Amino acid sequence: VHSRLTMPHLHRSKKLQRWVVDVNIKCVQGEGMKKLADANPDAQFCVQWKRGRKSKNEGVTDVKAVSRDGKIRWDCSVSFSCTLLTKKDGTFEKKLMKLGLKEQRTKKKKTIGKEILIDLAKYIPKGAAAHKEYAFPMSLCDEQDAKLHLVIQSVPQDSIGDDDTD
DSSP states (O other), X not given: OOOOOSSOGGGTTSEEEEXXXXXXXXXXXXXXXXXXXXXXXXXXXXXXXXXXXXXXXXXXXXXXXXXXXXXXXXEEEEEEEEEEEEOTTSOBOOOEEEEEEEEEETTEEEEOSOOEEEXXXXXXXXXXXXXXXXXEEEEOGGGOEEEEEEEEEEEEOSOOOGGGOO
């Protein structure tokens, strides 16, 4: 009788580490946001995210308007349990998270500019917990820019059930 495998057998030579990664979507701000708000003062926006294939690892922030200073504040926390594979050089293989700014239009959401891909593995130090804020550039429509501010916190896990990892 074989037990259910959580990782393909080809990764046996690599060390597995389990982590809890918390991404806090703080705000998006910049000249591009001011221009979007000036063009449509009633516009409402949200950030949509996806991490991996599991439906529990995707979602959307609340829908909010841009403030007069060109900023939208969310303070929306998303937590993932994930298994990271350690490469020979001690770094982790990629764990991608996709984020995009969406404009709410009736019941549909329209992507504003390009979605960004963040390799969460780059923000997890070897063997230690971490907590730090980062500003990621976003390209909006009409060549405008903004910055998406995230706090990424990572904590190593001693043990976790097979169904909770990705």
